[in-house]
Amino acid sequence: MTMKVAVITDSGSDIYTQNVHLEGLFRVPFQVIDGDKVYLDGETITIDQTYRLIYDGRNLTTSLPPIGMVDELFENLKAQGYDMIFAVVIASALSSTLSALAASAQRQDLLFDFVDCHAIMINELHLAISARKLFDKGFSVEEVKRRCNKSIKDSMTFVIPKDLKQLQKSGRITPMAAALGGFLNLKPLLKISVETGGKVDAFEKVRTMGKAFEIMVQYFKDQNVDKDCLITVAHVWDAQTGRQLMDIMKENFPQTEIIFTDLVSVIGCHTGLGAVGAQYIRRVELD
Structure with missing residues (x-):
């Protein structure tokens, strides 16, 4: 008898903003915490409202x-008769969500499996949607994981904070590093990928956004990003800079679908306002 599999993702995939609804695809929200107030990301607070709070200090x-x-x-x-939970959530190196879902499945006596997407945002969402479609076509758990992992290995996420103040506030870097970066007017080009184990790591330090954009574009070209890939450009309350990056990506990758969106709260709360980013993933094979 065929197992009934539920695919689970989280708000870090941007599923609430993208308004994706598929039978058998379920979502859970991260918590956004403001002192003694707790909001549910995408349910009781939007990304825009979250960034308004950051703007207000x-x-x-x-x-x-x-x-x-x-x-x-x-x-x-x-x-409802589901036998298994299949999780496609934010990179395990960024959050303990994956282990929390596994523990919950065990408490409910449900089978549990997953792919670690080593990513966030639309890359994560693409993997979750693809997993759902593959299960609907009758593919096995092993085959779904194989196809998803193949795409995960051919993906990259870049994020560029406008400055280092918010990263210092959130404890992601030391005060001395923030002060030094500000003094030298350096912008860290951060990356998240299989290579980093899903952690946020420095790719390069640059002095201008323009130089960071050049580096991202060249990296995408080196990875042969083409019509079989998906590119996302995102920003934190800086649509103008985001659009500049979007135009550059369109010019350099005219055959590739490009999505423009807000950077998800779970990352933007740490990078601060003015951050921009771009990611690509080679699409999961569905046939």
């Missing part, structure tokens, strides 16, 4: 989806 933090909400969802899925 609030020191926001983020946390994994509420355990009680996950338990309730999995209990309902079991009641």
Whole structure:
């Protein structure tokens, strides 16, 4: 008898903003924390409202989806006849969401499997949607993982904070490093990929956004990004700079679908306003 598999992703995939609804694809929100107030990312607070709080000087933090909400969802899925949870969530190096989902599935006596996307945002969402479509076509868990992992290995996410202040506030870098970076007017070009184990790591340090854009474009070209890939350009309350990067990507990759969106809150809360980013992934083979 064929297993009934539920695919789970989180708000770090931008699924709320993209308004994706597929039968058998479920989502859980990260928590956005403002002092003693706790919001559910995408449900009780939008990305735009989150960045408004940052603009107003609030020191926001983020946390994994509420355990009680996950338990309730999995209990309902079991009641609906699902046998397995297949998780496609934010990189495990960035959050303990994956382990929390696994523990919840165990409590509900549900089978559990996953792919570690080593990514965020639309790359993560593309993998979740593709997994759902592959299961609907009758592919095995092993084959779904193989195809997703093949695409994960051919992907990259770049993020460029406007400055280092918010990274210092969130504890991602030391005060001395932030001060030195500001003094030298350096912008860190950060990367998230299989190579970094899904962690945020420095790719290069540059003095201008223009130079960072050149480096990203060249990297994408070196990886032979083409019509079989998907590119995302994102920003944190800086649509003008985001559009500049979008135009550059369109000019250099005219055959590739490019999505323009807000950078998800779980990253933007740490990079701060003015950050921009770009990512690509080679599409999952669905046939």
